[in-house]
Amino acid sequence: MECLQTEPLEKLIHLNEVLRKLSERIKQEIEETKIYYHSKKSSNKNYSDDFEIEVLVDYILEKNDPLFDEESDNIIFSFEETFTHTSSEKFDERYLKLDYPYPFRNDILKKIKNPCRLLYLLSEKLEISDICRIGELWYDFKFINQKFIAI
Numbered sequence: 001m002e003c004l005q006t007e008p009l010e011k012l013i014h015l016n017e018v019l020r021k022l023s024e025r026i027k028q029e030i031e032e033t034k035i036y037y038h039s040k041k042s043s044n045k046n047y048s049d050d051f052e053i054e055v056l057v058d059y060i061l062e063k064n065d066p067l068f069d070e071e072s073d074n075i076i077f078s079f080e081e082t083f084t085h086t087s088s089e090k091f092d093e094r095y096l097k098l099d100y101p102y103p104f105r106n107d108i109l110k111k112i113k114n115p116c117r118l119l120y121l122l123s124e125k126l127e128i129s130d131i132c133r134i135g136e137l138w139y140d141f142k143f144i145n146q147k148f149i150a151i
Contacts (some may be wrong), residue, residue, distance in 0.1 A: 012132070
């Protein structure tokens, strides 16, 4: 396993950078979606700008992990969140926060500068040894437009 071959801190720093870039991409997609649907509503009074955004991130084993199985998805952990926006409510902006402002409990993670929120959420569910086994991420972003149709 790579975590045994390199320092866990180096692997975690790299993972934090990857997760930060992913978070920034998701944030950008959310912002672009908000702008697009608000502009549609402003040009058409009957248009609804209610929507949900579903974000799924699967953390997948490294291919050289002893437990990696070609016949399996090899998912170590899945993270899923849904963000809702309605005309009458303020958009749920928890995902727009990239950083995790509180110190980690784990001593190795405390050494990471600018820890990403996704790394924190991952560290709450997995041991460091399991986090070091991650080799790939699968990212899924779903947009759902919602509206009533008068009959």
